[in-house]
Amino acid sequence: MSTGPGRFAPRHGTAAAVDAGLQPERTTLSWSRTLLALVTVSAISLRWTPLYGAAILLVPGGALLGALVIGATQRRATARRVRAIHEETGITRWSGKASLVALVTCLGLVLIWLITRS
Amino acid sequence: MPAWQKNPNDPRGLAARALLPGGAEPDPRLTLANERTFLAWIRTSLALMAGGIAVEAFAIEIFEPAVREGVAILLLALGMLLSGGAFVRWVGVERAMRHQAPLPIPLIAPLLAGGGAVSAAIVAAVILTR
Incomplete structure (x- = not known):
């Protein structure tokens, strides 16, 4: 029996090769789940269209925009995470998180404004 | 040293130095774990907001308008x-890790538990007394 790398072992360095705990992959999946949660909020809020008219489109539009930005940035972000673990350097980033919180707060404010306006 | 003064030993931007002053960069694995925990809380908040939207959109016949709007705004x-x-x-948590201090107590956990319990109690009371 061969003692070499298995048939499915990666030829090149991957996230698993760098970090056995799969930290970069798990973090990217966590962002992907957040993206899906934003898409869900966007889809459910479309049910408000008969109640509140066109102004409600701010909410699905904003949530979808946030989801698109997350989707567009994750490839590069994953590479940055792999590199940080490989080189044992810090990777603290605050701006993406602050933007996400600002988006969620704005969505909530628009929704509450729509309810209280009617 | 105040955050607005340039520090040759700390090449980070002004906002990062003001938000996370001093200490040393934590192990990237710990930073990523903290990031995933933050994202889990954000998904929880998005789920609550989806619940608020659903109460207002799907429960029109069940609740009085005032109760329905109250529960939606609460969520x-x-x-x-x-x-x-x-x-x-x-x-x-990031600050604590930079200074190798104990992690702070999560104050948002009792907030979530209390808020969820109050919302569920209101909805249950309305359904039972209908």
Whole structure:
């Protein structure tokens, strides 16, 4: 029996090769789940269209925009995470998180404004 | 040294130095774990907001308009508070890790438990007394 790398072992360095705990992959999946949660909020809020008219489109539009930005940035972000673990350097980033919180707060404010306006 | 003064030993930007002063960069694995916890709280807040939207959109026949709007606003406000609290907690944990201090107590956990319990109690009371 061969003692070499298995048939499915990666030829090149991957996230698993760098970090056995799969930290970069798990973090990217966590962002992907957040993206899906934003898409869900966007889809459910479309049910408000008969109640509140066109102004409600701010909410699905904003949530979808946030989801698109997350989707567009994750490839590069994953590479940055792999590199940080490989080189044992810090990777603290605050701006993406602050933007996400600002988006969620704005969505909530628009929704509450729509309810209280009617 | 104040955050607005340039520090040759700390090449980070002004905002990062003001938000996370001093200490040393934590192990990237710990930073990523903190990031995933923050994202889990954000998804919780998004789920609460989806619940608020659903109460207003799908429960029109069940509730009085005032109760329905009250529950929807309560869930939306709770979602917003939790998302802000998630960022405060992320900063608190990151600061603690930079200084190798004990992690702060999560104040948003009792907020979520209390808010969820109050919302569920209101909905249950309305359904039972209908």
